[in-house]
Amino acid sequence: MMAARPRTLKDARAVYSTNSELAWWVFMRISGFLLVFLVFAHVFANNILTNAGTIDYDYVASRLAQPSVRILDSFLLGFALLHGMNGLRYSIDDYIKRPGVRFWVKVIAYTVAVAIFVVGVMTLWTFTFDEMGAAIRDLTPAQ
């Protein structure tokens, strides 16, 4: 068990035995920097420029109709989920000691995260099940 997470790029290279852990260490810093701007813009638009207590279907529909919102929120969804789930993985490794429990907690967490990612992409890019149904019917040859 590692005593402390490395504090510099040089330490990280020396400590992490695998390239993937080093890559995650770098990813957390790059994605964190990008998320500062993505999340602030998202929170500002939906909580400061808007009264969050008035948000309803029409408001979300009008936002998701804008391509810029779809694109920015897609980056937000991807980076935030990867950054957040990797942070959760660090926390699980730190606080859940029993290997069996740790394994199953991770299985559940990753399964939920993948499902939420799929649902999020569907929401951003297809918007309604009706629209999606129509798109699928268009692709399916007539009976």
Added chain:
Amino acid sequence: MYRGREGQWAFFLHRISGIALVLYLLLHVFDISLVMYGPNGPFNRFLIFYHQWPFRIGLILIIAGVVYHALNGLRIILLDFTPWAIKYQRVMWYGVLAVTTAVGIPVLIKILPEIFGGA
């Protein structure tokens, strides 16, 4: 529990806010995905539920967590990638708390009247 100095508190708050934010993120994407059921689906009923004051106070706490986690994250990046920042890590943490408070006050002035009337 924590008897360390500022750095340890900085870590602890970063952890707690990070775990809260990722759990909120999962719930938030699920909630918004209910728009897929269309205008007569469950979305508006869900949102009216979340517009009750305890959830709106919770959302203010989430915003506070976002601001702290973002600013402290920038502090961590500086500590990791610059040779000089470590000398100022403690004062930078107080800076993080000060800016979080400075951002938080106008946010409260904006949102609290929306919840409790007067807006």
